[in-house]
Amino acid sequence: MKLTVSNIYKNYNNTTILNNLTYSFKSDSIYVIMGENGVGKSTFLRICALIENPDAGKIIYYKQDKALKNDIETRRRITLLLPKVGIFNTSVYKNAAYGLKVRGMGKNKIKETACEALDFVGLLHKKDQNALTLSSGETQRLGIARALAFKPEFIFLDEPTASVDYKNTKLIEGIIKKLKKTTGATIIMTTHEKEQAIRVGDKILIIEDTKIRSSIVTKDK
Amino acid sequence: MSNPFLKAVELIFSFDKQLFDIIFLSVKVSGFALIIASVFGIPIAVFTAFKKFPLKSLFINIMNTFMGAPPVAVGLIFYLLLSRSGMLGFLGILYTPYAMILAQTFLAFPIIASLCHSAIVGVDPLLKQASITLGASPFTTAATIINEARYGIMSALIAASGRLFAEVGAILIVGGNIAGLTRVMTTAIALETDKGDFELAVALGIILILISFTINFSLNIIQKKGKKELI
Ligand SMILES: Nc1ncnc2c1ncn2[C@@H]1O[C@H](COP(=O)(O)OP(=O)(O)OP(=O)(O)O)[C@@H](O)[C@H]1O
Ligand SMILES: [Mg+2]
Numbered sequence: 001m002k003l004t005v006s007n008i009y010k011n012y013n014n015t016t017i018l019n020n021l022t023y024s025f026k027s028d029s030i031y032v033i034m035g036e037n038g039v040g041k042s043t044f045l046r047i048c049a050l051i052e053n054p055d056a057g058k059i060i061y062y063k064q065d066k067a068l069k070n071d072i073e074t075r076r077r078i079t080l081l082l083p084k085v086g087i088f089n090t091s092v093y094k095n096a097a098y099g100l101k102v103r104g105m106g107k108n109k110i111k112e113t114a115c116e117a118l119d120f121v122g123l124l125h126k127k128d129q130n131a132l133t134l135s136s137g138e139t140q141r142l143g144i145a146r147a148l149a150f151k152p153e154f155i156f157l158d159e160p161t162a163s164v165d166y167k168n169t170k171l172i173e174g175i176i177k178k179l180k181k182t183t184g185a186t187i188i189m190t191t192h193e194k195e196q197a198i199r200v201g202d203k204i205l206i207i208e209d210t211k212i213r214s215s216i217v218t219k220d221k
Numbered sequence: 222m223s224n225p226f227l228k229a230v231e232l233i234f235s236f237d238k239q240l241f242d243i244i245f246l247s248v249k250v251s252g253f254a255l256i257i258a259s260v261f262g263i264p265i266a267v268f269t270a271f272k273k274f275p276l277k278s279l280f281i282n283i284m285n286t287f288m289g290a291p292p293v294a295v296g297l298i299f300y301l302l303l304s305r306s307g308m309l310g311f312l313g314i315l316y317t318p319y320a321m322i323l324a325q326t327f328l329a330f331p332i333i334a335s336l337c338h339s340a341i342v343g344v345d346p347l348l349k350q351a352s353i354t355l356g357a358s359p360f361t362t363a364a365t366i367i368n369e370a371r372y373g374i375m376s377a378l379i380a381a382s383g384r385l386f387a388e389v390g391a392i393l394i395v396g397g398n399i400a401g402l403t404r405v406m407t408t409a410i411a412l413e414t415d416k417g418d419f420e421l422a423v424a425l426g427i428i429l430i431l432i433s434f435t436i437n438f439s440l441n442i443i444q445k446k447g448k449k450e451l452i
Contacts, residue, residue: 099356
């Protein structure tokens with residue numbers, strides 16, 4: 001799957017956040033978006049993930065060069081994980097199963113898939129615990145498990161390691177890289193850590209003054 | 222010298238018919254009122270929480286205000302409405318359990334609507350975002366939010382039932398405390414004491430206190446459960 005955003009404009013209260021922004025995301029890569037606080041990274045992710053509409057411009061997903069409609073079917077091929085995950089007041093397992101359930105998957109298949117996703121992030125042994133009692137690092141990993149369970153082709157991660165310690169940060173970075181390798185998904189994440197961007201990203205984009213100013217291809221890993 | 226307390230206990234354990242008829246009527250009247258108020262109150266709370274409509278905040282304010290409506294005044298209003306010359310006089314239900322259910326429904330409705338509304342809008346907005354980003358339809362997202370408000374909704378129902386069981390003003394005025402017909406626990410206690418039927422009053426008092434403790438105890442547990450799981 002590919003994504004092209006073209007001529008995106010976004011204003012909040014007469015302040016221009018994104019101004020005529022155009023970019024194409026190819027499949028099977030990790031993009032890391034950087035930029036100062038308040039520059040519009042989260043806004044850009046929300047717009048790309050079809051959660052929020054731009055004031056002008058187009059967001060088009062392509063599957064084998066065929067443009068997809070921005071309907072719920074397409075929305076279900078992508079996902080956005082926010083810095084604050086938003087955990088449902090129920091078990092770790094039921095949280096992981098949520099996206100599968102809303103897609104109408106059968107019970108047995110849900111069980112298998114959700115457990116696989118929890119195992120992927122190393123949380124399978126906590127599946128019966130109430131998810132609100134997880135630590136921040138575990139919560140973040142549950143957020144990733146919940147999102148990857150339904151095998152999205154585009155995954156937006158907004159600061160996935162904010163408020164996470166060093167060990168969990170490394171763990172999450174490993175999960176992100178493994179995710180790309182095993183599913184071929186496109187991952188677009190934001191971070192404030194330059195080191196992390198270099199460690200994880202195939203490409204680093206810098207948003208500055210309402211536009212993507214530069215893109216840096218990091219070395220092959 | 223007979224001890225009214227002992228006699229009351231005796232009444233309870235001998236399953237005195239008069240006593241239990243009164244208890245059952247209380248449960249019936251307040252129970253039906255609670256069900257009817259929930260059937261209307263919960264959907265209205267959901268609607269108010271998710272939809273914009275004209276004068277919405279006025280509506281919410283009115284519900285909040287009516288939560289504390291004095292039962293005696295509500296009883297008086299329904300008495301006037303239901304009396305022969307009143308607007309609802311044609312129903313002919315004054316001094317029947319129907320009138321009591323109607324008045325209590327009116328008392329419970331704003332409590333349920335208002336508290337359920339608060340519970341739903343109090344759900345963390347992050348959960349709405351999470352639900353959408355996980356591919357839920359708007360309908361499923363709303364259902365998820367209501368489910369997250371479940372402890373608040375249960376608390377609202379329990380709080381309303383506490384008020385109904387303890388309430389005497391409204392049901393006394395529209396029911397009339399007629400023996401065997403509209404006499405319920407609170408009205409019996411209020412009016413039978415001085416007629417010498419001490420044992421009955423004390424027996425009813427014991428049962429009423431037990432019911433009220435049970436209601437408050439479960440409210441406490443539900444609220445704790447909601448909190449514990451939310452931290
Ligand atoms: N819903 C909104 N209403 C009004 N202003 C908003 C809204 N959302 C974002 N903004 C503003 O848009 C600007 C960009 O916000 P955004 O969250 O996209 O920045 P960011 O690059 O993600 O910053 P950070 O690094 O701090 O996460 C900010 O100035 C913010 O105040
Ligand atoms: Mg941000």
